[in-house]
Amino acid sequence: LKPYARALAAGLVERLVAEGGGDLLTSVAEPLPVAVIAEMLGVPATDRPLLRPWSAAICAMYELNPPEETARRAVTASLEFSAYLRELIAVRREKPGEDLISGLIVAHDEGEKLTEAEMVATCALLLNAGHEATVNATVNGWHALFRNPAQLAALRGDRTLLPTAVEELMRYDTPLQLFERWVLDPVEIGGTTIPRGAEVALLFGSANHDPAAFTVPDRLDLSRHDNPHISFSAGIHYCIGAPLARIELAASMAALLDLAPGLSPAGEPERKPNFVIRGLAALPVTV
Structure with a gap:
């Protein structure tokens, strides 16, 4: 997927340059990872505009105490996406391709104990894990670079x-x-016992600025090599979309550096009013 991601990123940036600038979120950060994961899954180009709204609605449930309307939209999006995937699985069973869904069907039909429900769940997970972090990391990253011109x-x-x-x-x-978790067995962390049934929040953002783990953690240092960040979690919960996110981030950054060397902010960005998923609602730029 690296060549595809690089070519796609170049095309998106060329369009941004031709237009003299715009919103980096909607022009590059969103369309690139959505198109890559769609290509990976084998989603036809005509259906790809459906993916981002579904993912955004589902991921809104990650926020603390989401309102009832948010929950309703998430359920609706989940049902619609699941139904769409089942239809796509049926199509790929009749006309297989070289995409991931076709590969999952082969595993299912050859007795690898992957049910259709598991195929749907795997694809849904890949959609969210494979692009949501990239969208926000792209705009967060460029916002940080604009605020640290020496590093840029x-x-x-x-x-x-x-x-x-x-x-x-x-x-x-x-x-x-x-991310929130519920304690299954009592555990002691840092001298504090957390009882069974307790709800805990794992603060990735805080851990990534831990002075015990990072030298001058609040300084942006693009040459930092000792960087054990947990932005993709760790262990058995390590993000399945991490390799894809890295490919997409590298592709978009390289394209913007090469094809838009004068990229700069065009006004103040708009921050999303979120607590869990940190990102921007808009990042206006000029080239």
Whole structure:
């Protein structure tokens, strides 16, 4: 998918440049990862505009104490997306391709114990995990670069910084700030016993600024090599979409650096009023 992501990113940035600027969120950050995950799943181009609204509605449920209307929209989006995937699975069973859904069907039909419900769940997980973090990391990252012009200048002058820049931007302004879990067995952490049944919030954003783990954690350092951030979680819960997110972030950043060397902010960005998923509602730029 790397060549596809790079070519797609280049096309999106070329359009942004031709238009003299615009909203980096809607022009690059959103369409790139959605198109990549759609290509991976084998979603036809005509259906791809459906994916982002479904994902946004479902991910809104991650926020703390979501209102009833948010929950209703999430359920509706989940049902619609599941129904769509079942239809797509049926099509791919008759006319298989080289996409992931066709591969999952082969595993199902050859007795690998992957039910259709599990195929639907896997694809839904990939949609959310494969692009939601990338959308927010892209705009958060460029907002951070605009606020740290010396670091942006260093990256523009030394493209070998790109791999560490991707990791540092994921750490510095973490897209997923926290995740909730329920304790199954009593556990002691830092001298505090957390009882069974307690609800806990794992603060990824806070951990990524822990001075015990990072040197000068509140400083953006694109050359940071010792960077054990947990923006993609860890262990058995490590994000399945992490490799894809890294590919997409590197592709969009490289395209913007190469094709829009004068990229700069065009006014104040609009921050989403969220607590869990941190991102921007708009990032106006000029080229």
